[in-house]
Amino acid sequence: MEKRTSDKTCVIIGASHAGANCVMELRKQGWQGRIILIDADAHIPYHRPPLSKAYLSMDDGADFNPLFDKERYREEDITLKLGHTVTSVDSGSRSIILDDGTSISYDALVLATGASALIPPIEGLSACDKVRVLRNAADAKAIQSDFKAAKNKRVVVIGGGYIGLETAASLKKMGGDVRVLEREERILARVAPRELAQFFQKLHTENGVRIHTGVSVRKVRETSEGITVICTDGSTYKADFILVGTGVRPNVFLAEQMGADLENGIKVNDQLQTAVEGVWAIGDVAQFYHPRYKKWMRLESVQNAVDQAKVVASNITGSPKVYDALPWFWSDQFHVKLQMVGLSAGYTDLVVRTETDREDCFSIWYFKNNELLAVDAVNNGKAFVLGTKFVKNKTLVDKKKLGDSTIPFKPNVLMKKESNVD
Amino acid sequence: MAKITYITKSGETFEYEATSGNLMELAVKNKVPGIDGDCGGVCSCATCHVHVAPEFYGKLDAPSEIESDMLEFDDNVSEYSRLCCQIPVSDLVDGIKVEVAN
Ligand SMILES: Cc1cc2nc3c(=O)[nH]c(=O)nc-3n(C[C@H](O)[C@H](O)[C@H](O)COP(=O)(O)OP(=O)(O)OC[C@H]3O[C@@H](n4cnc5c(N)ncnc54)[C@H](O)[C@@H]3O)c2cc1C
Ligand code: FES
Numbered sequence: 001m002e003k004r005t006s007d008k009t010c011v012i013i014g015a016s017h018a019g020a021n022c023v024m025e026l027r028k029q030g031w032q033g034r035i036i037l038i039d040a041d042a043h044i045p046y047h048r049p050p051l052s053k054a055y056l057s058m059d060d061g062a063d064f065n066p067l068f069d070k071e072r073y074r075e076e077d078i079t080l081k082l083g084h085t086v087t088s089v090d091s092g093s094r095s096i097i098l099d100d101g102t103s104i105s106y107d108a109l110v111l112a113t114g115a116s117a118l119i120p121p122i123e124g125l126s127a128c129d130k131v132r133v134l135r136n137a138a139d140a141k142a143i144q145s146d147f148k149a150a151k152n153k154r155v156v157v158i159g160g161g162y163i164g165l166e167t168a169a170s171l172k173k174m175g176g177d178v179r180v181l182e183r184e185e186r187i188l189a190r191v192a193p194r195e196l197a198q199f200f201q202k203l204h205t206e207n208g209v210r211i212h213t214g215v216s217v218r219k220v221r222e223t224s225e226g227i228t229v230i231c232t233d234g235s236t237y238k239a240d241f242i243l244v245g246t247g248v249r250p251n252v253f254l255a256e257q258m259g260a261d262l263e264n265g266i267k268v269n270d271q272l273q274t275a276v277e278g279v280w281a282i283g284d285v286a287q288f289y290h291p292r293y294k295k296w297m298r299l300e301s302v303q304n305a306v307d308q309a310k311v312v313a314s315n316i317t318g319s320p321k322v323y324d325a326l327p328w329f330w331s332d333q334f335h336v337k338l339q340m341v342g343l344s345a346g347y348t349d350l351v352v353r354t355e356t357d358r359e360d361c362f363s364i365w366y367f368k369n370n371e372l373l374a375v376d377a378v379n380n381g382k383a384f385v386l387g388t389k390f391v392k393n394k395t396l397v398d399k400k401k402l403g404d405s406t407i408p409f410k411p412n413v414l415m416k417k418e419s420n421v422d
Numbered sequence: 423m424a425k426i427t428y429i430t431k432s433g434e435t436f437e438y439e440a441t442s443g444n445l446m447e448l449a450v451k452n453k454v455p456g457i458d459g460d461c462g463g464v465c466s467c468a469t470c471h472v473h474v475a476p477e478f479y480g481k482l483d484a485p486s487e488i489e490s491d492m493l494e495f496d497d498n499v500s501e502y503s504r505l506c507c508q509i510p511v512s513d514l515v516d517g518i519k520v521e522v523a524n
Contacts, residue, residue, distance in 0.1 A: 028453075047462040065462055069451055303467075306460055330466040337488055339466060358487075381491030385468060389495065411495065 008033035010316060011096060011104060013086050013254065014112035015039035016048065017305035018283025020067045022110055025313035027076045035078045036104060038096075042083035043137050044070050049302060051140040052166035053332050057174050060144070064137050091258040091276045108316050111255055111266060111274070111281040112309075115248035115300065120158075124220035130227055130241040131220075134163055135248070143167070143243065150240030153177050156229050157243045158217055160187030162331050164245030165200060168209045169333040179210045179237055181229070186213055193344065195352060195364055196376055200333065203360075207334050250285045250298065263287055265298040270322045272312045280316065282308035291324050293343060301329045326392055328384075336360060339384035342374030342391045351403045355380065363387065365402060372397050386411060424516040428454045428472075431522055445520065446470040446507035456522035463507035468492045471523035473502045474509075478518045482509060498523045 010026060012019045015037045023037050039045065046064035055062070073080050085099045095105045117133030119126050132143050147153065153176045157164045160182035172178045180187070188197040204211050212235070219230040220242065227239045250265040260274040261267035265287030272280050272288060283305040287298045307325040314321040328341040344350075347366035355361040363383035366374040371394065375387025389411075390397055396416035401407045407414075428436040428449055440448050449457040449470070461467035465488050474482065479502045485493070486508070493503045506520060 049462060049464070053464075072451065302460060302462075306458075328467075330461065330464075332464065332466075337466065379488065381465075381468075381488050382494050385492055385495045 006032040008107040009036065009105060010034070010108040010110065011036045011038065011106040012110040012112055013038050013096070014114055014251075014283070014285075015041070015045040015080070015082065016112065016114055016283070017067065017302050018114070018285075018309050019110065019112035020045040021306050021309035022112060022282060022313055023078050024068060024072075024076065025310050026316065027078075029313045029317045029319070031313070031317050033107070035076075036081060036106075037073075037078055038081040038084055038086055038098070040083070040085040041136055041138075044068075044082070046137060047302075048136070049330075051137070052134055052163050053170060055140050056144060056147075056167070056170040064140075086254060089254045089258050091279060094278060096254075107278065109279045110312060110316070111279065111285060112283045112305075113251035113254065113285050115250045115284040117244065118247050118249050119244055120217075120246050122217050122220060124222070125217075125242075125244070128220050128222045128227060128242065130222065130239075132241060132243050134167055134243065134245065143171075143241075146241040147171060147174065147176065150176075152226075152238075152240055154226075154238055154240045155179070155243060156181060156227075156237050156239040156241075157245060158229075159245035159247070160184075160189075160211065160213070161191060161245055161247065162188070164243065165204065166331060166333055167243055167245065168204065169207070172204075172207055172209050173334070178208075179212065179239075180204070181215045181217060181231065181237070182211065182213045183216045184213065187211060192376070193350065193364065193366075195350070196338075196378075199360075199362075199378065200336075203334055203336055248284070248300065250287075252285065255279075255281065255285075263296070267296075270324075271315050271320060272308055272323055273315070280312050282312050288323060291322060292326070297343075299327055301327065303328045326388070328388065335379075337379055337381075339377045339381065340374065341377075341384060341388045342366070342372075344374040344376075347373050349399075351399050353383065353402055353409070354405050355409070356405045365397065365399075367397075367399065370396060382409060386414075390415075424511050424513060424518070426511070426515065427519040428457075429519065429521045430455050431524070440511045443511050444507050445472070445509040445511065445515070445518075446505075448511065449506065449522075454522065456524055457506065459507060461507075465489055465492060465505060465508060468496050468505060470505050470507045471496055471498070472504055472506045472520035473498075473500050473523055474504050475519040475521075476502055478515065479504075481514055496523070 045067045117135045157180045186197045216232040218232045221228045229237045255266040266281040311323045331338045344366040351365045361379045364376040377383035446459045450459045458469035460469045
């Protein structure tokens with residue numbers, strides 16, 4: 001194991017969940033050389049999930065919740081270059097160039113450049129100056145100030161995915177008049193099954209968010225009276241500002257420059273290494289092969305960013321590891337906490353377990369024949385924790401008992417007696 | 423100002439003083455092994471599980487439903503289990519000792 005790295009430099013581009021955790025893990029795992037962490041964002045790296053949740057309703061000037069304190073970077077001897085964009089990379093000479101012209105050489109380079117929000121090509125949309133996305137601190141601040149300035153507090157959210165719905169819930173709680181326009185026949189169409197989507201649709205409707213599904217935005221018009229959103233079915237909606245939550249595009253520009261393999265993200269092997277020597281990619285930007293699922297994928301979650309940061313640090317410091325973590329995710333909307341574990345793609349049947357003694361407390365269990373693939377838990381931490389164990393251990397679950405809410409929700413009761421799936 | 427003591431799985435003791443934040447944040451800041459705080463303290467990940475010294479357990483506000491739920495089937499749960507991101511630093515916890523659960 002090569003641990004004598006004191007004369008070497010590891011450069012990490014992108015200082016969010018993936019990049020910031022990566023530098024801390026590098027030190028923890030014995031990297032003794034220089035570490036340089038770079039991000040275009042000038043804030044001390046911070047948690048992104050609160051941006052669409054608690055942050056919006058906080059006072060002006062409230063701090064962003066830092067991933068690590070400023071002092072910690074000092075203690076760990078990490079050079080922070082915040083407020084700097086990396087404009088180009090030369091993998092031949094192993095160096096990167098910053099927007100101020102500085103050139104930095106590296107021995108190992110980690111691309112943790114994440115993803116950027118997409119603005120769909122809708123007439124008038126990108127020209128309208130009251131159009132927001134929500135990806136970083138500056139976006140959250142802009143939404144806060146637009147909302148404050150909005151005369152009628154009318155917000156149109158384009159896109160009914162997690163970010164759109166979480167932001168809709170937050171702005172509604174702050175007194176907004178909020179609509180969500182979703183092109184598909186239901187919300188969360190790409191990321192959740194019908195059962196769950198129906199629940200969230202009801203939740204939002206009951207809380208006063210108006211959700212319109214099957215509605216495509218054709219045009220956006222801005223006049224002195226405000227904004228009008230015009231849909232293909234002829235319906236129109238007035239707004240003080242628009243939030244676009246229609247998905248993201250991985251930031252692959254630098255990888256492309258180096259000639260790395262790209263395919264909906266930067267392609268990495270199961271050790272998170274790109275096709276370019278000495279260059280790694282982690283987090284939202286990485287398209288990786290997941291041995292557990294025997295599939296290529298790109299995940300957008302804190303879990304994936306943090307766990308990949310740990311694995312890449314181990315690989316860079318010379319203790320090879322394969323990335324094989326079980327995916328999990330959460331979302332908070334109104335009084336509801338959704339927690340998901342596993343990936344439900346390819347399920348053959350599902351069991352809905354409702355806890356009848358509690359309001360809005362249920363879980364959805366996805367099976368591929370007898371194998372439990374994934375669990376979505378709504379206000380149900382028990383189902384999330386137990387589901388995690390069952391999926392991890394490939395425990396055989398008694399579907400009949402699981403679906404019967406009169407049968408206690410206990411591991412020993414729900415487990416089938418014959419050991420496990422394989 | 424509250425003094426907080428963490429005892430890790432391997433028996434190491436970490437002592438800190440703090441005036442704000444919560445017990446998870448303080449532990450992460452100081453690299454206390456076994457407390458990761460992956461979700462940032464919103465009761466979504468259970469990577470901040472501790473056992474609170476019995477004499478302090480009763481002084482704390484009772485856990486929320488979601489916190490109790492998360493703990494019920496977690497590894498090494500005990501009657502003194504808490505997710506320490508849900509324990510704010512305050513005079514109330516001055517002198518508290520917590521054992522890291524995992
Ligand atoms: C509003 C919001 C809410 C979310 N809620 C949840 C949630 O509840 N649960 C959950 O699990 N996940 C949630 N996520 C997803 C999660 O935050 C992401 O998966 C995570 O941030 C990915 O981390 P990352 O470091 O890979 O990328 P990013 O967070 O996208 O960070 C990439 C960084 O790279 C920088 N960068 C890119 N290119 C360059 C360059 N050339 N030079 C310099 N810097 C560059 C960018 O400025 C950026 O800071 C949420 C995301 C958002 C935006
Ligand atoms: S930090 Fe995630 S539950 Fe406490």
